[in-house]
Amino acid sequence: MTERDLGTHALAQVLRAGAAKAQIQLDRRTATEFGLEASGLNLLRTTVQQTLTMKAIIEQKQGSVKLNQLHPEAITAGVEQLRAIALASKPDTAYDISEAQPPAQFTRGPQYPDKPLMYDRITEFGEYVRSQYPAIVFKRGGLEYIEDNSFFLNSNGVEFASTVGFYNLTIQFTAVQGSQSSSFNYSMVLMSDLKQPLVTIGSIETLLGQTVEQLTPRPCPQSFIGDVIITPDCLATFSQFIVQPYLTDIPLISGTSLYKNHLEQSIASPILTLRAEPVSPELSYNKFFSNDGYPTGNCAVIENGVLKTFLLSRYGAAKTGFARRSSEGGLYTIDSGEASLEEMITAVEQGILLCRFSGSGPTENGDFSGVAKNSYYLEHGKIQYPLSETMISGSIVDLLRNIAQVSRRRVNFGYGIYPWVRVRNIKVSGK
């Protein structure tokens, strides 16, 4: 049975069960992974996963069910459960499905894993690291090929299908020398092919070198208010901090978002442009349609410091009155600036180079605090030494406004493209 046949069959059953409106999404993921541990390559894993998500609106009440058993009896039982779940809910006029649109099919990336090449690349990577960075010990990691197939259908006739293949390298590592151990470091990069040696992708080689330097960190000399240069690896975390707690469904529906009244207003330095780019050809992973049945599109979230859009689903838009946006978030890029990293470091009288942030997301007020990991103390325009037991704290609101420089160079991780960013007036504290 094809995905279309299965989807059509499931949708028909949901409608026969009394749904006025319904949608189904069938997702299949096949994956091949070569896994690494400290001892080296030690696992080859092949998996098949499938999920049928069915959503029904009955008497303006909504429910959803996810199954991964797709034989007819399981789908019949799932539909019965779905009907009961939906009817148990409360009516809400905001429940709906996407309106009729032209069908579309999307394809991206390799359609099958090159297993021998995967083995060769991960082995080559391990050998390179052992010879060039003998102090590095892998904690965990792997090179994975993933193929995601998605099929979406709803009772308004919307039909989307996508096939996205990509490679995913994830590594977690530490430097060890004698009795010294550094903080662990990690990287995740997505790739459309394995043409390049893995160590050349993203910022991996930079992180390996930095981790070895981090064997001898020192505490911050004193607490101060200073500059923080956020690296591309760390900026991925801060991009989530900017968007998730303030610009998405829950904070806007609840009314607690700091930025609920700030559309088309300046909320950041004019040198910041943050984009959500789910269909960027520069990224190795694309998401072509949203979970509520709309084709996605790239958009500027913050453009030259101005808040241009929230990232609301159809439900969130209906509840808030703001526009639905063609991106569900994730897959962010930040535009290049004009400075070199060297210029940015030279501009710092006292501050830190923030390579990784260990902390929870900001509060509803925008406050954040956490540990500066794998980071460096900057003083008088130079990198002085690696840091230990140093925390930073501040407010997302102030951070956005105090962006002083953005680098020309950016790093492409396959799921995001980020520059370096220098921010003024962040509190840095030690023991």
Next chain:
Amino acid sequence: MIDLNLGSYVKAAKEYTELRVHHNHLLSIALLNGDVIENSRATNGGVSCRVYNRGAWGFASHPTTRAETIRETIEAATDNAQFLSSRLNKPPKSLPSTPATSNLDVGTKKSRWTQNTLIEFLKELDAYLAKTYSELVARKVGLFALETRKQVATSDGSEFFSLVPRSAFLISLSLQYRGETFDIIDLPECLGHYEDHYEAPWQLHEGINTLYEHLRHKAEGVYPQAGGADVVLHPDAVGILAHEAIGHTTEADGVLGGSIAKDYLNREVASPLVTLIDFAHQAYGQPVPVPVEVDDEGTSAVDTLIIETGVLKNYMHNKESASLYGVTPTGHARASQFSDEPLIRMRNTAILPGTAKLDDLIGSIDHGYYLMRAGMGQADSSSEFMFSLEFGYEIEHGKIGRGLKSATISGNAFEVLKTVSLVSDNFQWTNQHGMCGKKQLIPVSWGGPALKCRVTIGGK
């Protein structure tokens, strides 16, 4: 109950083979300001197989569990192991074998509540919040229940079944105070199905009232002073310290991966007041929050003594790391989903109680903090840890003072534990929804007494 004859598939295996049929059922319901924003059930399950061939593992999984796909999955895992081992060319190695059997069923024997009953329960809870605390700018109530059902058979003779449900309510409150918004979250969780623990929403009212008081104190409170501080850690915070700061550095894969604890075995790493155990399925005569009788490698699960009166005694192992260290594994290998391979995981990690009274701990601090509820935490191979603070209080001249707004706590775990000077005589498991992310998100629990120690606080 074992209803698939999994052992018959693996008993003739040439290499060490594990076969697992594993289903997770997840219920999620959430109301935001009275609107139902989440109302779903999800089932994810299938069969997986892992084969060990001369130092290389092959793993395969499939969502269907017919006899034919079980055989195909075993074949795929065997082929994967062969593909890798033929290239790695390692010498043959055997794994420790401690076959075990078990039949653990913590499921309810009562009739299951319908979705309608659950939503009415939450609506009533939400109505209580709306009426009693009308000044809240946002309120969220929810129920999340995860039921994990596993059957495992291994070629060296282990066979077990486990059905372990966990249920957690979500209460989230947001309050505005002087133009700023403050929020607080409670996730009271129980082992088992909710029908075995609750009859009516009023049973959650006392917890909600206490939570609201903490939120008010938080909103009207102060930011802590950044830097080192003497603190009393509530059992919930002690538990997360045990899990994040010590537990992760003593998992054997982390030790082999460069954790600083690699050189600390049989050395003093904490105050002699500190004894830390990862419990398997019982503690103090009661079931623990995440009971494991046999792990996903078929190893009998027993308690692991990690720190004894300040001395690091053991790491946590799977079969492979136990073989490397020449010790007996104690049942730490678990997988989150059917398509995941087992990893070394903690189970119920706790520091044991002492003899002091909580009032004495608080009374002994002239200027410091009482850190009551931790949010998310993270660990590091250097043993530096952090966790966010959900709520806490100043201690001034031995008495509880103003509430604390947001903060992050950090420190070097082994240094912090050496500063422990008082340990209270009470013990509790966290009642919060405990999950650990380490490639795979999996249920865990933690607990302890209250401790007096010194940590670093980050704040405005």
